[in-house]
Amino acid sequence: MTDTPTHAPQGSDAKLGPIARFIRDTELDTRMLGMVGALLLIWSAFHFYPIIAGLFSGNGLNMGAGLFITPRNLWNLSVQTSMTGIMATGMVLVIITRNIDLSVGSIVGVTGMVMGIVQVNILPPMLGLGSPVIWIITAIIGIILGAMIGALHGWLIAYRAIPSFIVTLGGMLVWRGAAFLTADGKTIAPMDTTFALLGGGPTGSVGAVGSWIVGLLGCIAVLWIMQAGRKSRTKHGFPQRPMWAETVLAILGCGVLIGAVLVVNAYTWPKGIVDAYVKANPDVVVPEGGLQISTGFAIPVLILIVVGILMTILMTRTRFGRYVFAIGGNPEAAALSGINTKWMTLKIFALMGLLSGLAAVVASARLNAATNALGTLDELYVIASAVVGGTSLAGGVGTIYGAIIGALVMQSLQTGMVLIGYGDGSYRMIAVGVALVLAVYLDNLYRQKTK
Amino acid sequence: MANTGTPLVEMRDISIAFGGIKAVDHVSIDLHPGEVVGLLGHNGAGKSTLIKCLSGAYKADAGEIYINGAKVDINNPRDAREYNIETIYQTLALADNLNAASNLFLGREIVSAGGFLDDSAMEAETRKIMARLNPNFRKFNVPVSALSGGQRQSVAIARAVYFNAKILIMDEPTAALGPQETQMVAELIQELKKQGLGIFLIEHDIHAVMDLCDRAVVMKNGHRVGTVNVNEVTDEDILGMIIMGKKPPQAV
Numbered sequence: 001m002t003d004t005p006t007h008a009p010q011g012s013d014a015k016l017g018p019i020a021r022f023i024r025d026t027e028l029d030t031r032m033l034g035m036v037g038a039l040l041l042i043w044s045a046f047h048f049y050p051i052i053a054g055l056f057s058g059n060g061l062n063m064g065a066g067l068f069i070t071p072r073n074l075w076n077l078s079v080q081t082s083m084t085g086i087m088a089t090g091m092v093l094v095i096i097t098r099n100i101d102l103s104v105g106s107i108v109g110v111t112g113m114v115m116g117i118v119q120v121n122i123l124p125p126m127l128g129l130g131s132p133v134i135w136i137i138t139a140i141i142g143i144i145l146g147a148m149i150g151a152l153h154g155w156l157i158a159y160r161a162i163p164s165f166i167v168t169l170g171g172m173l174v175w176r177g178a179a180f181l182t183a184d185g186k187t188i189a190p191m192d193t194t195f196a197l198l199g200g201g202p203t204g205s206v207g208a209v210g211s212w213i214v215g216l217l218g219c220i221a222v223l224w225i226m227q228a229g230r231k232s233r234t235k236h237g238f239p240q241r242p243m244w245a246e247t248v249l250a251i252l253g254c255g256v257l258i259g260a261v262l263v264v265n266a267y268t269w270p271k272g273i274v275d276a277y278v279k280a281n282p283d284v285v286v287p288e289g290g291l292q293i294s295t296g297f298a299i300p301v302l303i304l305i306v307v308g309i310l311m312t313i314l315m316t317r318t319r320f321g322r323y324v325f326a327i328g329g330n331p332e333a334a335a336l337s338g339i340n341t342k343w344m345t346l347k348i349f350a351l352m353g354l355l356s357g358l359a360a361v362v363a364s365a366r367l368n369a370a371t372n373a374l375g376t377l378d379e380l381y382v383i384a385s386a387v388v389g390g391t392s393l394a395g396g397v398g399t400i401y402g403a404i405i406g407a408l409v410m411q412s413l414q415t416g417m418v419l420i421g422y423g424d425g426s427y428r429m430i431a432v433g434v435a436l437v438l439a440v441y442l443d444n445l446y447r448q449k450t451k
Numbered sequence: 452m453a454n455t456g457t458p459l460v461e462m463r464d465i466s467i468a469f470g471g472i473k474a475v476d477h478v479s480i481d482l483h484p485g486e487v488v489g490l491l492g493h494n495g496a497g498k499s500t501l502i503k504c505l506s507g508a509y510k511a512d513a514g515e516i517y518i519n520g521a522k523v524d525i526n527n528p529r530d531a532r533e534y535n536i537e538t539i540y541q542t543l544a545l546a547d548n549l550n551a552a553s554n555l556f557l558g559r560e561i562v563s564a565g566g567f568l569d570d571s572a573m574e575a576e577t578r579k580i581m582a583r584l585n586p587n588f589r590k591f592n593v594p595v596s597a598l599s600g601g602q603r604q605s606v607a608i609a610r611a612v613y614f615n616a617k618i619l620i621m622d623e624p625t626a627a628l629g630p631q632e633t634q635m636v637a638e639l640i641q642e643l644k645k646q647g648l649g650i651f652l653i654e655h656d657i658h659a660v661m662d663l664c665d666r667a668v669v670m671k672n673g674h675r676v677g678t679v680n681v682n683e684v685t686d687e688d689i690l691g692m693i694i695m696g697k698k699p700p701q702a703v
Binding site: 232233235236237238313316317318319322325326328329330332333334335336337338339396397 | 553
């Protein structure tokens with residue numbers, strides 16, 4: 001690759017340290033690196049907390065070290081993050097366009113209840129109990145209902161000029177009430193057995209082979225994207241990344257993917273579920289020392305990954321995404337450029353509603369029940385995830401991957417507090433609240449420094 | 452200038468009111484190919500409002516717009532762009548969080564066969580046009596919020612020029628610029644004029660008007676005071692029109 005120009009040598013090159021040069025050449029997003037660093041810090045803190053606390057209390061290592069960075073906990077964390085993560089990707093668009101959506105938790109509640117009724121009370125008499133199409137019909141109804149509620153909010157905001165804070169605050173109350181009325185406050189359970197798989201759990205996962213396929217496809221995609229990027233830069237004569245930087249990025253990308261596969265495959269089915277499985281399949285040969293079945297990626301995690309990829313493509317590669325950013329940067333300029341800003345706003349809220357419906361599928365499937373309290377307070381965690389992930393409440397700035405990492409940070413704090421023995425709501429809420437404010441403050445410092 | 456042919460643009464009897472205040476009251480103006488028409492008047496005289504009816508930002512309450520003699524309906528900025536009307540707004544109308552290429556192509560992005568944005572192609576095109584308009588421009592990969600006033604102005608101008616405008620509206624294009632950049636804009640106006648574009652220039656600086664414009668339309672309180680050929684009048688005549696609404700004998 002000697003014929004393609006690399007970065008033009010710059011006079012200040014000598015002044016840059018090795019880290020700064022590494023970041024410049026790999027073109028890695030420093031904000032993302034910061035977030036990943038913070039995440040790893042949180043994980044280690046929770047992992048080693050019992051040892052540290054043990055040393056102080058004189059109990060030594062009796063406390064038992066490290067429950068956090070274990071395959072089981074990381075797998076659970078991935079499943080718990082998926083619901084908030086799915087909605088956070090939509091909240092990014094809402095916040096970029098200088099709006100807010102406080103109703104997503106209640107949309108989860110009402111769509112969850114409707115889906116519960118549809119799959120338990122309405123479809124089985126029509127199609128027969130356990131019919132293989134119940135889950136998909138139910139999910140589509142829930143997702144469309146969510147999109148319609150979102151579109152209604154968007155219409156009120158865009159075409160009736162009611163502030164989004166008010167519309168969705170009203171929506172939060174209205175849809176929570178509606179969720180209660182749907183079944184007079186009753187809990188509907190259990191869900192359709194196929195539908196329940198969408199919530200994850202050992203049986204709702206793709207297993208070792210499936211996870212390897214996902215991981216390898218991901219690696220191929222990483223390499224293909226990098227190759228396409230190089231080709232496009234060559235075509236227009238833009239400078240290339242140096243080859244060593246490309247190699248580092250490829251190894252990093254594939255390494256993270258393969259690492260994730262190894263972690264989820266290292267988590268094996270709990271004994272109770274294996275026993276039930278063996279009982280149900282008498283011809284399975286149980287080896288010495290018990291049967292070990294790798295769980296692999298949970299289905300909701302795969303849903304989150306697919307949503308994340310699609311939303312990233314939407315935001316960075318399509319006109320729709322470009323217009324979202326333009327409206328956030330300067331709504332007047334966007335309108336003068338011929339962008340139909342009202343129609344855009346309606347579509348953004350409809351998309352947010354659609355993702356809330358999808359999150360309701362995951363949440364109710366995971367709970368294996370529909371309750372009218374499903375999704376309560378989720379709007380706050382979703383907004384916090386987007387903001388911790390670098391979405392600016394002033395509008396115009398935000399990324400999908402940031403919001404997903406933000407969701408992972410928020411969920412890590414919650415899970416970690418439980419693991420170190422502060423699981424009773426109060427301390428957990430304090431930790432999450434402090435982290436939110438701190439994250440935004442650090443982000444402000446970062447912006448001032450990089451300006 | 453002898454302008455006997457069909458005007459490029461003719462706005463007839465335009466009126467627009469905001470909450471009972473007549474911002475523009477039965478005003479008619481026209482513009483010929485290769486001509487620069489200055490629009491003058493105090494703040495609030497109705498110049499910008501009148502011109503926004505042409506650029507599609509406002510819809511006139513009454514009156515008609517003709518392009519090349521044909522009556523047209525301009526309801527929004529997209530319609531105006533269809534008729535090759537491009538506008539450089541006083542505020543520049545740039546999305547600060549996007550880079551130069553994204554702003555230049557905003558609303559008219561280059562897409563690949565799959566319907567996805569072709570950012571590389573847009574950046575390459577932006578580099579080409581900026582090389583012509585402002586050869587010192589280097590900041591292609593940063594949001595325009597990081598650019599100087601002059602650089603931002605050149606992005607806004609590039610956007611108007613790139614798409615083969617036939618009619619160009621410039622709302623105080625030099626208000627935020629230093630002397631050197633102002634000179635650059637003046638040269639650009641001369642060049643575009645030679646290419647046969649018609650230009651409406653909203654301007655407060657009388658000297659710039661005398662230098663650049665062929666005709667000047669003066670407005671006051673939403674009315675048109677008069678239209679003059681700038682080579683037939685003096686600075687004082689125009690000032691008199693602006694300040695006192697006094698119409699010199701040469702005016703029509």
